[in-house]
Amino acid sequence: MNEKVLQLLLADDDETDRELFEEALKEVQPRSVLYKTTNGEQLMDYLQQDGLPAPDALFLDLNMPRKNGMECLEEIKGDAVLRDIPVFIVSTSLDPDVVKKVYEQGACGYVRKPGSFRALIATIGQACDKVMAGECGRPPFEHFVLNEKI
Amino acid sequence: MSDHSPADIQARSDFGNIVRQVPIGIAVFRGPDFVVEVANGKYLEVIDRTEEQFLGRPLFEVLPEVREYVESLLTNVYLTGDPYYGFEFPVTLRRYGREDLTYFNFVYQALREDDGTISGIIVLATEVTETVTAKQLLSESEKQFRSVFMHSPIAMTIFRGPDYVIEMANHVLYDKIWHRSPEEVLGKKLLDIFPELKEQKFPDLLREVYTTGRIHQEKEALAYVQGRDAMQKFYFDFEYAPLREVDGTISGIMCTVVDVTDRVETRAKVEEAEQRLRLAIEATRLATWDLDLTTDAVTHSPQMAMIFGHPAETTMTHQRLVEQIHPDDLPVRNGAFVTAMETGYYYYEIRINKANGSPGWIRTHGKVVYDKDRKPVAMIGTMREVTEEKAFQQELERQVRERTAMIEQKNQELEKMNAELKSFAYVSSHDLQEPLRKIEIFTNLIAEGESAHLSDTGKKYFGKIQNASRQMQTLIEDLLQYARTNTTEKSFEETDVNALLQSVATELQESIQSARATIDSNDLRTLRIVPYQFRQLFTNLISNSLKFSRITTDPVIRVQADIISGHADNAEAPDSTRQYYHLSISDNGIGFDPQYSERIFEVFQRLHSKTDYKGTGIGLAIVKKIVENHGGRIRATGSPGAGARFDIYLPL
Incomplete structure (x- = not known):
């Protein structure tokens, strides 16, 4: 149905979450390619390697060791080359202040890690649809969090 | 007289000689034309004429200037024979080459012939011009004296005789001191008029002057004189001077009085003020000093020596003072001196070493004195020992430092605690929720994909695991909510409370409908609040009402707002000067049960078992915290079976 092969990058220190994410992504986009990094530093190193194509979207966990998601987002948005990569924030919590901050820093969506696999699939599906459609500008704030009301 | 015997002739010649030589002017005028028959030497001398000029000629021919004075007198004597006595009789004579006003005592006596007819007049005259002039001068000077006396600005009076009868007194005395009229006092005895003097020293003094004749002078003597209404207190400079008769006996006393009451009282006031100042200076132990800038000479009050630890009578030189200044503080004092030369004002606080070696603090204020060329010539000022003050101040500063350090430490502790709390919140939000979410995900996965492999008991247990994890999820979320409500970050906005309630009702629509509940409200107004917190407040309170509804009655929730004035009787809105927004x-x-009206707001305080009513026991605690965040108070009232009521008061 959709021929494009999505190249996605996930930064999450939690192994189970990485696995769940990958499982769910396979359900949604079987042909996509997922690159995984386990902390902020690794993520930034990866992004700054020469010659690698930029991913179609980045899923960024906030709570990571060494360099957290907030810092990574700031660096990415401050970098002329990287700033156009769509960034989805992935987090367990939903602190309104945090949500507001990452919205202002230019993330294009916020995914609250859901309590069921089914919900996870739905949410990743939503995110991928956006990427495919190229609708990764800044959404209205009320649509910023993909899977919950704030 | 025609027969002249030789003896007779001799006798007549002798008489003529006598007549010529007596010091009384004698002349005889004959006939109605007053032909001068005889005039002696004295007479001729007085009228400055010679015998040749005068004798044998009518009087008014040779002495025409007297006609106007004496012609009628002479004629009258000649015609009537009545003698005429003139006393200090003025006549202007042309003599010694000028017109002279002269005075004479004289007698005109008719000369009769043997038959009694009047044939001439004999004149005996003594010139008394000098006496009269002297008398006139005397009376003139008396008049002048009197005038000076009466108009003198110095009060004067004369007492006559040993009873001091008041002979005269001048205006000043009458008006300013005695307050009596001349009629009241003149001719009266001093002590009868002023009996109050008897009790004072004046009678003794008068007697002394009267008996010894020595002048008595006194300055600023205190005297009480009865005025018109009351006894008046005076201070006088006065003099009693004896008045002597020609023979030297004392017949009276002249008294001069200067009223110096004002001067004395003013000075007394000045002295009193000085005294007071001195007392104040001594009481504050303030030393005064002045420094001659040209010679470096210091003069100072005894207190200054005492400040430096010397006996009061010690004289401190500039050098000595400088030597006793704490060496480290010399620059402070020198700097102050430089500043004083620029600004005219001298001030410093420095340490000194007292004579006995103990340390002290002094504080000096001074002013520069300039000469007319604006050149500084001296400094005057005060010095005070401030050792105790300094010690107190330093102790105070030490205490403040200590307290500050303590507060800082507490602050740091608080900050640390805050940070810990924040990290707790963070840990709660992430690290507690992470495993929980995974339990949820995997129990779901098992329930969806693997439930066929489970027995009924296994399924039941599985359901319990899911319930427990959901409950824990809620608990963590509520706790987080509570912690977040605590934060200082408040964004107040003017908010339509009606709309806010409406949106909460919409959100809770499902539960409201399933409970068959209705929400009544009046106009809730607009209010400056933190909207998301108030949303939470409504959510929690309405949820609470829905949760604790009676099965037999459809719930009715009434939301009412009004503005009330504060009142001391209202514990939640006690300030009578303020208005409150009252939301019920x-x-x-x-x-x-009313006994729980306080406890229901405490965290984890539940009045009912979890099986009866679900909940974490945090909802009302959050409500209370939100109200407090808005500066308000909340009160819960209720009784079992009769509904609950929450009254919220927010100061406007």
Whole structure:
């Protein structure tokens, strides 16, 4: 149905979450390619390697060791080359202040890690649809969090 | 007289000689034309004429200037024979080459012939011009004396005789001191008029002057004189001077009085003020000093020596003072001196070493004195020992430092605690929720994909695991909510409370409908609040009412707002000077026992078992915290079976 092969990058220190994410992504986009990094530093190193194509979207966990998601987002948005990569924030919590901050820093969506696999699939599906459609500008704030009301 | 015997002739010649030589002017005028027959030497001398000029000629021919004075007198004597006595009789004579006003005592006596007819007049005259002039001068000077006396600005009076009869007194005395009229006092005895003097020293003094003749002078003597209404207190400079008769006996006393009451009282006031100042200076132990800038000479009050630890009578030189200044503080004092030369004002606080070696603090204020060329010539000022003050101040500063350090430490502790709390919140939000979410995900996965492999008991247990993890999820979320409500970050906005309630009702629509509940409200106004917190407040209170509704009655939740004035009787709105926004939310639910009206706001305080009513016991605690965040108070009232009511008061 959709021929494009999505190249996605996930930064999450939690192994189970990485696995769940990958499982769910396979359900949604079987042909996509997922690159995984386990902390902020690794993520930034990866992004700054020469010659690698930029991913179609980045899923960024906030709570990571060494360099957290907030810092990574700031660096990415401050970098002329990287700033156009769509960034989805992935987090367990939903602190309104945090949500507001990452919205202002230019993330294009916020995914609250859901309590069921089914919900996870739905949410990743939503995110991928956006990427495919190229609708990764800044959404209205009320649509910023993909899977919950704030 | 025609027969002249030789003896007779001799006798007549002798008489003529006598007549010529007596010091009384004698002349004889004959006939109605007053032909001068005889005039002696004295007479001729007085009228400055010679015998040749005068004798044998009518009087008014040779002495025409006297006609106007004496012609009628002479004629009258000649015609009547009545003698005429002139006393200090003025006549202007042309003599010694000028017109002279002269005075004479004289007698005109008719000369009769043997038959009694009057044939001439004999004149005996003594010139008294000098006496009269002297008398006139005397009376003139008396008049002048009197005038000076009366108009003198110095009060004067003369007492006559040993009873001091008041002979005269001048205006000043009458008006300013005695307050009596001349009629009241003149001719009266001094002590009868002023009996109050008897009790004072004046009678003794008068007697002394009167008996010894020595002048008595006194300055600023205190005297009480009865004025018109009351006894008046005076201070006088006065003099009693004896008045002597020609023979030297004392017949009276002249008294001069200067009223110096004002001067004395003013000075007394000045002295009193000085005294007071001195007392104040001594009481504050303030030393005064002045420094001659040209010679470096210091003069100072005894207190200054005492400040430096010397006996009061010690004289401190500039050098000595400088030597006793704490060496480290010399620059402070020198700097102050430089500043004083620029600004004219001298001030410093420095340490000194007292004579006995103990340390002290002094404080100096001074002013520069300039000469007319604006050149500084001296400094005057005060010095005070401030050792105790300094010690007190330093102790105070030490205490403040100590307290500050303590507060800082507490602050750091608080900050640390805050940070810990924040990290707790963070840990709660992430690290507690992470495993929980995974339990949820995997129990779900098992329930969906693997439930066929489970027995009924296994399924039941599985359900319990899911319930427990959901409950824990709620608990963590509520706790987080509570912690977040605590934060200082408040964004107040003017908010339409009606719309806010409406949106909460919409959100809770499902539960409201399933409970068959209705929400009544009046106009809730607009209010400056933190909207998301108030949303939470409504959510929690309405949820609470829905939860604790009675099965037998459809819930009715009433939300009412009004503005009230504060009143001391209202514990939640006690300030009578303020207005309060009063919001009440009441229901017809199961209510609660009034004894729990406070406890229901505490975290984890539940009045009912979890099986009866679900909940974490945090909802009302959050409500209370939100109200407090808005500066307000909340009160819960209710009784079992009669519904609950929450009254919220926010100061406007």
